Structure formats: C-alpha cells, structure tokens
Amino acid sequence: MTPSATKSDHPLVSVRDLSVRFDGTPPVHAVNNVSFDLASGEVLGILGESGSGKSVTLKTLLRLLPERRTTITGAVEVDGEDVIALQGRALADHRGGVASMIFQDPSLALDPVYTIGQQIAETVIRHEGATSRVAMARALEMLELVRIPSAKRRLGNYPHEMSGGMRQRAMIALALACRPKLLLADEPTTALDATVQIQILLLLRELQQEMGMGVIFVTHDIGVAVEVSDRLAVMYAGSFVETGSVADIIRDARHPYSKGLLAANLVGAVPGTRLDAVPGAPPALNALPEGCAFAPRCAHAEDLCLTTPVPVWSGAAGRWARCVHATREGATAVNKVAP
Amino acid sequence: MNTPILSAHNLVKHFSAGGFGAKRKVVRAVDDVSFELARGETLGVVGESGCGKSTTARLLVQLLTPNSGSVRFDGKVVGPELPLKAFRRQVQMVFQDSFASLNPRMTMIDSIAFGPTVHGASAAEARRKAQDLLDRVGLDPARFGGRYAHELSGGQRQRVNIARALAFDPQVIVLDEAVSALDKSVEAQVLNLLMDLRRERGLTYVFISHDLNVVRHISDRVMVMYLGEVAEIGPASSLYTAPRHPYTKALLAAMPSLDPDRRTHEAPLAGDPPNPIDPPSGCRFHTRCAQAFGPCATQVPSQFAVAKGHLAACHLNRSEETVA
Numbered sequence: 001m002t003p004s005a006t007k008s009d010h011p012l013v014s015v016r017d018l019s020v021r022f023d024g025t026p027p028v029h030a031v032n033n034v035s036f037d038l039a040s041g042e043v044l045g046i047l048g049e050s051g052s053g054k055s056v057t058l059k060t061l062l063r064l065l066p067e068r069r070t071t072i073t074g075a076v077e078v079d080g081e082d083v084i085a086l087q088g089r090a091l092a093d094h095r096g097g098v099a100s101m102i103f104q105d106p107s108l109a110l111d112p113v114y115t116i117g118q119q120i121a122e123t124v125i126r127h128e129g130a131t132s133r134v135a136m137a138r139a140l141e142m143l144e145l146v147r148i149p150s151a152k153r154r155l156g157n158y159p160h161e162m163s164g165g166m167r168q169r170a171m172i173a174l175a176l177a178c179r180p181k182l183l184l185a186d187e188p189t190t191a192l193d194a195t196v197q198i199q200i201l202l203l204l205r206e207l208q209q210e211m212g213m214g215v216i217f218v219t220h221d222i223g224v225a226v227e228v229s230d231r232l233a234v235m236y237a238g239s240f241v242e243t244g245s246v247a248d249i250i251r252d253a254r255h256p257y258s259k260g261l262l263a264a265n266l267v268g269a270v271p272g273t274r275l276d277a278v279p280g281a282p283p284a285l286n287a288l289p290e291g292c293a294f295a296p297r298c299a300h301a302e303d304l305c306l307t308t309p310v311p312v313w314s315g316a317a318g319r320w321a322r323c324v325h326a327t328r329e330g331a332t333a334v335n336k337v338a339p
Numbered sequence: 340m341n342t343p344i345l346s347a348h349n350l351v352k353h354f355s356a357g358g359f360g361a362k363r364k365v366v367r368a369v370d371d372v373s374f375e376l377a378r379g380e381t382l383g384v385v386g387e388s389g390c391g392k393s394t395t396a397r398l399l400v401q402l403l404t405p406n407s408g409s410v411r412f413d414g415k416v417v418g419p420e421l422p423l424k425a426f427r428r429q430v431q432m433v434f435q436d437s438f439a440s441l442n443p444r445m446t447m448i449d450s451i452a453f454g455p456t457v458h459g460a461s462a463a464e465a466r467r468k469a470q471d472l473l474d475r476v477g478l479d480p481a482r483f484g485g486r487y488a489h490e491l492s493g494g495q496r497q498r499v500n501i502a503r504a505l506a507f508d509p510q511v512i513v514l515d516e517a518v519s520a521l522d523k524s525v526e527a528q529v530l531n532l533l534m535d536l537r538r539e540r541g542l543t544y545v546f547i548s549h550d551l552n553v554v555r556h557i558s559d560r561v562m563v564m565y566l567g568e569v570a571e572i573g574p575a576s577s578l579y580t581a582p583r584h585p586y587t588k589a590l591l592a593a594m595p596s597l598d599p600d601r602r603t604h605e606a607p608l609a610g611d612p613p614n615p616i617d618p619p620s621g622c623r624f625h626t627r628c629a630q631a632f633g634p635c636a637t638q639v640p641s642q643f644a645v646a647k648g649h650l651a652a653c654h655l656n657r658s659e660e661t662v663a
C-alpha cells in the first residue's frame with residue numbers, strides 16, 4: 001500500500017473557527033472557535049475534560065451530529081472537500097470512504113445481525129462498487145491485517161461471538177476496509193485491559209504508518225496518548241487551549257489546565273494519598289464566562305483573564321497556549337535561551 | 340482475626356452457551372473464586388477482558404445466583420442467614436455500563452433520591468441528600484439535577500451512579516469500571532471522594548478497573564483474575580513490585596510508558612485469551628506462558644503462599660512456598 005498523494009501541500013484536515021451548538025433550552029455551545037490542521041500521516045491526540053467537546057469535534061468531521069438540532073459554523077476541510085457542505089452521495093462517500101471512525105464501544109459500529117465478513121464486504125461494495133467476491137476477499141484480508149486468529153472462520157462470526165479485544169479489532173478492520181485517509185478514534189481502548197490495549201495501540205500505529213493515514217485520537221489516558229500521538233491538543237470547555245508535540249506538552253505544558261490534567265495523573269503518586277485534582281467544575285456551556293473559560297478555576301487568574309480575546313502564546317514548531325501567563329512565561333523562557 | 344465484612348466462598352458461575360444434552364456448552368465465567376474483605380479495606384480486581392470480573396461482582400452483590408458457592412456478609416450466609424433485602428441496603432454496586440442503573444425517565448435528582456425513599460426516608464430528606472451527593476461528586480445540583488441520563492456525558496453519568504450508590508449509606512460498594520469514563524482530573528476528584536468516604540464512614544470497596552495505576556493508588560490488596568480463576572492475590576505493594584504469576588508480570592509490563600522517547604515496541608503478551616467454553620487443561624495460562632514447564636499443561640496449580648497474605652497460582656512458586 002502506498003500513501004495516497006494529498007492534493008498539493010494542503011493539510012489533510014483543516015479546521016477554522018469551528019463552533020457547534022445544540023439548540024434547546026438552554027442551548028449547548030459544545031465546541032467554540034476550534035482551529036487546527038492535521039497533515040496526512042500525522043497523529044493528533046486530544047486530551048481534555050469530560051464534556052469538553054472531544055467527541056462532538058470528531059463527529060463533526062464525519063457529520064454524524066443530529067442535523068436539525070445542530071448549528072455548525074466555521075470551515076472544515078478534509079482532503080480538500082468542504083465537509084460542512086457535503087450532501088447526499090458525496091457525504092456517503094466521505095463517511096467510511098475518506099474518513100472513518102472507531103469508538104470505545106464497538107456495538108456503535110458493528111451491527112449485531114450481520115456477520116463481521118458481511119459488514120466489511122458491504123462497506124467495500126458500497127464505497128468501491130466491488131463485486132461481492134472481491135469484497136469478501138478484502139474482508140478476509142482486513143481481518144488478517146488486524147491479526148484476528150483463524151481469520152477465515154471469524155468472517156462468519158457475529159459480533160457477540162467474539163471477545164471484547166477481538167470485537168475492537170473487527171471494528172478497526174471495518175473502519176480501515178476502504179483505506180480511509182483520515183481515521184477518527186474516540187477512546188478505542190478505554191474498555192480494554194492493559195495487555196490487549198497495548199496490542200491494539202501497536203497495531204494502530206503500524207497500520208497508520210503503513211497506510212500513511214492521518215489520525216485524530218481522543219483519550220483520557222495520557223500514557224495511551226504518548227504511545228500513539230505525534231502531537232497533542234488539550235481541550236477545555238469546547239476550545240483547544242494548548243497544542244504542541246507530545247514531548248513539549250508532557251514535559252513542559254504551559255496552560256494551567258494542561259498542567260492540572262498532567263498533575264492529576266497517578267503515575268508517581270504515593271498510593272492512598274489525596275491527588276492534585278483541579279478544583280471546581282467546568283462552566284456551563286450555555287453561559288461561558290467572558291475571557292478565559294478556565295479562569296474561575298485557575299489559581300493564577302487575574303483581572304486580565306476575564307477580558308476577551310485571551311492572548312495566545314506561540315512557541316516553536318507550531319506550539320501555542322491560550323493563556324495570559326503563558327505569554328509572560330514564554331517571554332522569559334525565550335530570554336533565558338537567547339540572552 | 341476479625342470476621343470479614345464480606346467474603347466469597349468457592350463461587351462458581353457457568354453460563355449456558357447453547358447446545359443440548361451431552362453437547363450442552365457452558366462458559367466457565369467464574370470457576371472456584373474465594374476471597375475475603377476486611378472492614379474498611381479496598382480490594383482491587385484486575386484481569387483480561389472477559390476473565391470474569393463483572394460476573395464475580397454480580398455474584399458478590401447477589402444479582403446473579405452462583406451454580407455453587409456462597410457469599411457471607413459479616414459472617415452470615417446471604418440468603419439462608421441474612422435476608423436479601425437487608426443485605427442490599429449494605430452492599431451497593433456501580434455498574435460498568437453507566438446507563439444500566441439509571442431509569443431513562445427519571446431526572447438525576449429523582450434517581451439518586453429513589454433509594455433512600457424506598458428505604459423509608461421522607462421525600463424532602465431524600466431530595467436534600469441527593470442534592471448534597473451530586474455536589475460531592477462534582478456536579479452542580481442546580482445545573483444537572485433536573486437532567487435525564489441521555490443529557491449527560493459519559494463521565495457525568497458515571498458520577499451520578501456513584502452518588503446513587505452512596506445514597507443508600509451502604510457499608511460496601513462494588514465499583515465496576517466506575518472511573519474509566521472520566522478524564523484524569525475528574526477521576527482524581529472521584530478517587531479523592533472515595534478515599535474521603537472510606538475514612539469518614541469506614542467504607543469497604545471492591546474496585547474493578549483496567550487502569551493499573553488507579554488500582555495501585557486506591558487498593559490495599561489486589562486480586563488478579565485469569566479466565567475465571569484467581570491467578571494471584573496479595574497486598575498491592577508486594578503484588579506490584581514483586582509479582583509472582585507470569586500473567587501478572589505481563590499485565591504490569593503492558594502499562595503505557597509515559598515517556599515519548601521510550602514508547603512500547605512489543606506487546607508483552609500476544610494473542611487472545613483462550614475460549615472460556617473449553618479452557619486449557621492444567622494451568623489455564625500455560626498456552627500463553629513463556630515460562631511454562633513440566634507440570635503446567637496437566638496439573639492445576641494450587642495457590643502457593645509466596646509472602647505474607649500473598650498467594651500465586653503458578654507452579655514456578657512450588658519450591659519457594661513459605662507457609663501453606
């Protein structure tokens with residue numbers, strides 16, 4: 001398999017000022033002014049508070065949100081296509097063809113009444129117009145690719161006849177069947193034990209490199225994010241608050257929320273002792289405060305934090321953090337390096 | 340020794356997997372599992388997906404009837420010696436599936452208040468308690484109290500479940516993957532809450548999780564299961580630093596590295612677990628064990644005592660056994 005050539009030097013994914021609102025009383029502003037790029041062959045990990053809009057961001061890229069109750073603004077391009085404008089046939093080609101998604105719970109992706117083989121073959125027929133023989137051959141190839149033992153026999157299995165780890169692999173096989181350019185992974189290993197989890201992560205990393213696929217990987221587990229990602233983004237209250245290379249974020253986070261999230265990690269904590277949780281709770285998504293949404297919980301908050309727009313600190317290699325304090329620390333850090 | 344608050348005695352649970360007569364097949368989900376819980380203690384339970392953790396939990400809280408074996412609460416056999424209703428008030432469970440125990444047509448406040456009302460609290464009292472508990476699990480009652488289950492994120496729903504279990508004022512709580520849907524910061528809040536309650540009320544926990552860091556942090560003792568059996572059980576500190584079963588070693592070695600320069604390159608354990616319908620003979624782990632030798636394929640290992648309160652069901656420990 002050769003990595004598919006992307007159109008000129010466009011990034012695979014380009015998101016600009018994306019906002020997603022769910023109508024209702026009160027409305028929910030689930031995603032607010034999110035902008036990022038993803039190159040093909042790159043893996044972006046997204047960490048963030050529960051309810052901060054990670055899943056909604058992924059679903060927007062596949063247009064999986066309830067059409068009538070959702071208002072999407074901003075620009076989303078995947079492989080040069082305007083995803084927000086896609087309709088009918090083009091939208092169907094996009095879902096499962098250009099981009100596909102894997103979930104924490106495989107039952108969201110796998111249909112209980114069809115065998116694994118039938119489901120993979122059906123996707124191949126739908127997207128590539130293949131004959132059923134060719135499609136079934138591809139299904140077998142996919143099950144072998146994700147290393148399901150006795151793949152031939154497993155083609156005839158229903159999802160409930162497989163173990164959790166095997167189902168997870170079958171879902172990955174289904175998602176990759178049409179060789180998508182973009183894979184969206186929403187906590188795909190959270191329900192797995194450590195031994196199966198590391199198998200799946202290594203498999204995903206290998207397939208991603210082989211196929212030159214771009215991946216956005218949402219997880220709560222910082223160790224998992226480190227294992228799979230090139231870059232990390234941290235989300236809070238519907239916004240990206242910081243991005244950078246994995247090493248930059250893990251070793252030198254600049255946004256107080258990212259710092260808090262990393263400090264709450266259990267590695268190295270003395271068992272049984274109280275953990276450094278970020279105090280308080282995130283703001284209501286229908287009534288975000290002016291300025292920095294994290295300010296009400298931030299130990300360093302000052303008057304300047306309550307004004308809009310929040311200044312952004314930019315570092316080397318595309319890393320940035322949306323925080324007044326990061327701009328100052330950044331300045332001193334730069335001074336230290338280059339006196 | 341003090342009477343354990345809760346104990347499992349040779350629990351066996353087989354599920355039917357189709358077939359009739361001589362061809363009848365069974366999934367040996369839990370096969371002869373025994374352990375004790377001291378009052379105020381936290382027992383962590385880990386193991387491969389499908390090894391029987393949730394089934395053990397359901398047997399423990401009497402949501403499933405075992406094929407054989409029994410559960411004792413404070414020394415009394417549940418059922419014959421202790422009525423189920425009295426037992427239920429003392430032992431609560433938080434389920435892996437966060438939707439499972441929430442009525443979709445009830446608001447969060449009503450779901451939490453339901454338990455205490457059934458057990459005789461006044462409606463107003465139960466409501467006050469529910470609001471207080473929502474607050475303690477980090478959800479503003481004014482904002483979340485009136486919502487329905489589908490209007491919350493996964494992590495928010497799981498915290499409501501924890502509040503719902505606490506509302507019964509139980510002595511024991513069995514938590515099945517109760518924090519896996521939470522981000523690290525909220526997880527830290529919930530773990531702090533659980534540890535505070537343990538101190539305040541002397542609560543006893545059974546804590547099932549795939550996250551080995553979390554289990555290490557909260558547990559006094561840890562039980563490692565493999566294919567329906569107890570592979571190893573012992574104090575958290577000695578089990579994590581000196582595991583004595585090759586499966587436990589593989590499990591610990593599979594933890595992600597957290598160092599971008601030292602990512603994992605090889606999985607410590609290959610393949611899928613064997614079929615629980617027809618588990619391997621002898622030691623059930625021998626088919627995947629790099630250290631398997633003579634007796635492993637034919638003899639079922641007994642639980643060898645390898646250190647104080649630390650048992651490992653692996654033939655490698657045979658010669659080193661300290662006390663029987």
Ligand SMILES: Nc1ncnc2c1ncn2[C@@H]1O[C@H](COP(=O)(O)OP(=O)(O)OP(=O)(O)O)[C@@H](O)[C@H]1O
Nearest residue numbers: 022028030050051052053054055056491492493494
């Ligand atoms: N269909 C919907 N209607 C109304 N609100 C929704 C809907 N889907 C999600 N939300 C809300 O939007 C916000 C973002 O949800 P999202 O599922 O993206 O969170 P998340 O970051 O993935 O959280 P978690 O880590 O818990 O999965 C949450 O507050 C959620 O309650």
Ligand SMILES: Nc1ncnc2c1ncn2[C@@H]1O[C@H](COP(=O)(O)OP(=O)(O)OP(=O)(O)O)[C@@H](O)[C@H]1O
Nearest residue numbers: 164354366368387388389390391392393394395615
């Ligand atoms: N109601 C049931 N009928 C038939 N088989 C069942 C039933 N419940 C569980 N099993 C089987 O029993 C075994 C143990 O399942 P259990 O849910 O206890 O595993 P677990 O250790 O909790 O796994 P996980 O980590 O994936 O939650 C599995 O093989 C499972 O498929």
Ligand SMILES: [Mg+2]
Nearest residue numbers: 054055056186
């Ligand atoms: Mg989510």
Ligand SMILES: [Mg+2]
Nearest residue numbers: 392393394435
């Ligand atoms: Mg389970």
